[in-house]
Amino acid sequence: MRYGLHVSISGKKGYATAIDEAERLGITAIQIFAKSPRSWRTRTLKPGEAERFREARELSRVATGVIHASYLVNLGAQGELWEKSVFSLADDLSKARALGLEYVVVHPGSGDPEQVRKGALKALELAPSPARLLLENVAGGGQKVGRRFEELAQLIEGTPLGVCFDTAHAFAAGYPVHEDPAGVIAELDRVIGLERVPVIHLNDSVGGFNTRTDHHANLGEGQIGEALREVVQDARLQEKSFIMETPKEYDPYNLQVFRAWTGLEAS
Incomplete structure (x- = not known):
């Protein structure tokens, strides 16, 4: 199992600052x-x-x-905003290639699902990269694309695109991660296929179930709570990469909780 955090590239070493931070924290994914x-x-x-x-x-x-x-990228938009979104995403894919990173994750955006698919594929065309582009499930609200697994499955069908699964977003979108985490993972596998979900954003939720509220909490302290332990212990997910997304000051706490749940120690 690979696990880690969102880390900063701010520092004298630039992008390499992220590696220094990863080594300091003893994590295997960034x-x-x-x-x-x-x-x-x-x-x-x-x-x-x-x-x-x-x-x-x-x-x-x-x-x-x-x-x-x-966060400005909206692949479901039209006109200039869509063009700027595609260019920004292509830039990230280009950076991933240069840095040797494996994945680029993007929120699909709001609007027309077909426009999202078109935009994602256009970005790949503009910046061919060995990095895999992953569409992230979202909490929902408004015309946001990607709240339901079925919609994500349609977006990636017949393409090299994959999916990043966010636990807090799924909970806020109406998937009962708090009550039946194993069932939600089974549904993810049935609809999308776990082989197309290499990265998991492991986040608790401040907002309640099915509220469409995208606000992350520390592990075990939000509305999903201890059920997240079952997610990280699920045998079907042991080859995935888990990333936690909370403010930097809470990194030590969330790593402590994650390691207690998994029995892993700092690398």
């Missing part, structure tokens, strides 16, 4: 933003930066690397 998540401005790789990142990772225990796309 997620980063390749640029500011709330700006359309890209971040240019400095000379030698990608090479330094790859070299640092080679000497580390980080087995899975993920880029989370900008």
Whole structure:
């Protein structure tokens, strides 16, 4: 099992800062933003930066690397917003290729599901990459695409796209992770196929069941609670990469809970 956190690239070493943080925390999976998540401005790789990142990772225990796309990306939009979203996502795919990262995760956006599919495939066309592009299930609300597993399955059918499964989003969208985590995982497998879900965002939820509220809580302290223990202990998920997404100051606590649930120790 690979597990870890969303870590920062802010520091003198640039992207390699994330590897230093991973080593300090003893984790085997990382997620980063390749640029500011709330700006359309890209971040240019400095000379030698990608090479330094790859070299640092080679000497580390980080087995899975993920880029989370900008929060501004909306693949379901039309016109200029869609074009900017596709370009931003293509930029992340290009960065993943340069850095040697395995996955890029993106929220599908709001609007037309077919436009989401078209946008994801266009980004892959613009920036061919060995990194796999994953569409994340969302909490829902408004015209957001990707709340139901069936919708995600239709989006990725016949494509190289995969899915990132977020436990808090699924709970907020109406999947009873708090009462029947094994059943939710079985449904995920039946509808999408676990082989197409390599990354799991392991998050508790501040908002209640089926409220469409996307607000993460520390493990075991939210509305899902101890049921998340069953998720990480499920035999069907032992080859997946688990990423926790909470504010940085809570990283030690969430790692402590995760390791207590799994029996794993710092690498």
